[in-house]
Amino acid sequence: MTVASVAEIRDGVRSGARSAVDVCRTAIERIESVDATLNAFNTVVAERAMARAAEIDADRHRFASAPLAGVPVALKDNICTRGIRTTASSRILETFVPPYDSTVVARLQAAGAVIIGKTNCDEFAMGSSNENSAFGPVRNPWALDRIPGGSAVAVAAGMTPLSFGSETGGSIRQPASMCGITGLKPTYGRVSRYGLLAFGSSLDQIGPFGHTARDCAVALGVIAGVDSADSTSATHAVDDYEGALSGEIRGLRVGVPSRLLASGVDAEISRALSASLDVLRARGATIVDIELPHAKYAISVYYLVATAEASSNLARYDGVRYGLRIAQDDLGAMYARSREKGFGAEVKRRIMLGTYVLSAGYYDAYYLKAQQVRTLILRDYHDAFEAVDVVAMPTSPIPPFTIGEKTADPLQMYLADVFTVSANLAGLPAISVPCGFTTTRLPIGLQLTGRAFDERTLLRVADAYERDTEWWKQQPPTAR
Amino acid sequence: MSQFTKEQVLAVAALANLELEPEEVELFARQLGDVLTHAEELKQVDTTGVSPTAYGVAPHTVDRSDVVVPSLPIADVVANAPERELLPRGGFFKVPRVIG
Numbered sequence: 001m002t003v004a005s006v007a008e009i010r011d012g013v014r015s016g017a018r019s020a021v022d023v024c025r026t027a028i029e030r031i032e033s034v035d036a037t038l039n040a041f042n043t044v045v046a047e048r049a050m051a052r053a054a055e056i057d058a059d060r061h062r063f064a065s066a067p068l069a070g071v072p073v074a075l076k077d078n079i080c081t082r083g084i085r086t087t088a089s090s091r092i093l094e095t096f097v098p099p100y101d102s103t104v105v106a107r108l109q110a111a112g113a114v115i116i117g118k119t120n121c122d123e124f125a126m127g128s129s130n131e132n133s134a135f136g137p138v139r140n141p142w143a144l145d146r147i148p149g150g151s152a153v154a155v156a157a158g159m160t161p162l163s164f165g166s167e168t169g170g171s172i173r174q175p176a177s178m179c180g181i182t183g184l185k186p187t188y189g190r191v192s193r194y195g196l197l198a199f200g201s202s203l204d205q206i207g208p209f210g211h212t213a214r215d216c217a218v219a220l221g222v223i224a225g226v227d228s229a230d231s232t233s234a235t236h237a238v239d240d241y242e243g244a245l246s247g248e249i250r251g252l253r254v255g256v257p258s259r260l261l262a263s264g265v266d267a268e269i270s271r272a273l274s275a276s277l278d279v280l281r282a283r284g285a286t287i288v289d290i291e292l293p294h295a296k297y298a299i300s301v302y303y304l305v306a307t308a309e310a311s312s313n314l315a316r317y318d319g320v321r322y323g324l325r326i327a328q329d330d331l332g333a334m335y336a337r338s339r340e341k342g343f344g345a346e347v348k349r350r351i352m353l354g355t356y357v358l359s360a361g362y363y364d365a366y367y368l369k370a371q372q373v374r375t376l377i378l379r380d381y382h383d384a385f386e387a388v389d390v391v392a393m394p395t396s397p398i399p400p401f402t403i404g405e406k407t408a409d410p411l412q413m414y415l416a417d418v419f420t421v422s423a424n425l426a427g428l429p430a431i432s433v434p435c436g437f438t439t440t441r442l443p444i445g446l447q448l449t450g451r452a453f454d455e456r457t458l459l460r461v462a463d464a465y466e467r468d469t470e471w472w473k474q475q476p477p478t479a480r
Numbered sequence: 481m482s483q484f485t486k487e488q489v490l491a492v493a494a495l496a497n498l499e500l501e502p503e504e505v506e507l508f509a510r511q512l513g514d515v516l517t518h519a520e521e522l523k524q525v526d527t528t529g530v531s532p533t534a535y536g537v538a539p540h541t542v543d544r545s546d547v548v549v550p551s552l553p554i555a556d557v558v559a560n561a562p563e564r565e566l567l568p569r570g571g572f573f574k575v576p577r578v579i580g
Contacts, residue, residue, distance in 0.1 A: 099556035188537045202535045231542040232535070300519040311496060318497065320573050325562035331576050332497070340499035345507075348498055352489070353512055355496040369522050371532030376525065378533055411514045427536025452537055 013070030020070030066112030092342025102195020150175030170420025177395035177445025188427035192227035213462035250284030255388030272436035311354030395445035
């Protein structure tokens with residue numbers, strides 16, 4: 001099986017060379033054949049998708065300039081879809097059917113995309129492994145006993161050519177890296193968060209998974225832009241991302257924080273990073289050593305800030321307006337019992353931690369301190385971008401670990417987020433592209449971080465890298 | 481060293497409106513203690529005079545005209561409620577009796 005690009009599918013459907021119904025049927029059949037093993041989908045809306053695809057085929061001229069005409073897409077199950085169950089992979093929302101579409105979904109529909117279903121994820125997007133789902137762990141298509149890191153599996157296993165995830169601390173880049181595909185976290189505010197179930201409101205951002213930077217560029221062009229329903233959405237003009245992919249990176253300066261990477265990075269991952277830098281250098285880029293002196297504190301800052309925000313955001317799940325209710329005679333008891341039965345362990349842990357760091361007597365020592373160090377992390381990047389155009393790092397310091405390996409010790413799982421969380425704290429765009437494999441055939445990802453709202457440069461470098469490499473063409477055993 | 485006692489776990493759980501199973505109390509005491517101990521590293525960072533950052537990309541104040549726009553139909557809004565009442569004068573979420 002060869003992978004069709006998003007642009008190929010779109011152009012084919014527009015011209016009539018491909019039928020949207022055929023493309024949609026292929027996606028659904030693929031899900032039927034591999035997903036019993038992988039568990040990547042919580043909900044598949046086959047009938048609805050086929051009807052939508054037929055509508056596109058029947059009325060082709062209406063979609064003549066639709067940027068995603070007939071492209072099957074999967075959506076992480078924390079992105080609200082009107083009339084399609086949206087669970088956040090939590091018992092507490094197991095039966096929740098949103099009465100409205102998120103802005104991203106509305107834009108995808110208008111762009112001619114065909115929604116295939118909702119992907120499994122860590123409960124309320126909390127986790128770096130995709131083991132913390134009420135509906136069971138998702139498996140890595142490259143090694144079924146390993147974690148996929150999140151909602152990248154639909155694309156990695158060839159079920160849909162494009163999918164959308166969300167990031168608070170790396171949940172697009174990490175799974176993209178661990179599953180051998182490309183994943184983009186846009187600048188904070190680049191994409192509306194309206195209809196994304198909130199986790200960390202100052203960090204959350206929706207972004208695409210695709211096989212290539214080009215697929216992600218097409219997708220970003222559709223979902224980016226200001227939205228009156230999200231006051232944190234940015235008013236910056238939306239760039240022509242696809243048009244930015246010139247392959248030209250001569251004179252581009254790539255910063256590498258070598259001191260930060262000196263310890264704690266798996267040897268095979270370090271070698272893959274070095275080889276990636278050689279590829280960029282051969283295309284005319286200059287590699288520059290930079291310092292990010294406070295990046296090593298990003299994990300601590302992140303887990304204080306993100307849990308504080310989560311404890312506040314998840315207060316709304318109380319069994320009153322939606323979701324699970326455990327009936328009790330007393331209102332307070334009803335809240336507490338419903339939350340106890342509805343939330344899984346990782347969500348409870350984070351609500352507890354966030355509640356604690358915001359509580360009287362601890363606020364200054366933890367939350368305020370974390371926000372101050374967040375300022376320093378931001379300044380480091382600001383200083384670095386005086387000298388370089390993008391920053392390169394591994395996406396993850398370790399290859400995907402075994403399912404269950406870190407369940408008893410969540411801190412060990414949190415530490416694997418060391419290279420991703422700082423971009424969320426600083427609001428910066430970042431992308432993960434496939435850059436190699438371990439000797440045991442586990443994917444490795446190269447992470448590039450850019451200036452705020454400069455997704456064009458980021459995508460241009462990622463695309464240039466993918467032109468000179470074949471890693472992104474590799475397919476896992478389950479997708480062949 | 482950050483120590484997290486079972487009493488603290490229960491106090492925080494009460495603040496967060498969470499009931500916990502007895503085994504969770506013990507587990508969380510250890511796991512939350514581990515995370516807070518790790519976060520002690522922030523004490524090494526000199527933040528004298530450093531202002532806190534709430535958003536990586538500074539948000540701007542958004543104004544809009546004060547005009548009425550349609551909201552979702554009430555029936556749709558209450559449709560997900562575990563208990564609800566739709567009356568001619570509106571829709572309601574039902575909860576256990578709070579007063580009297």
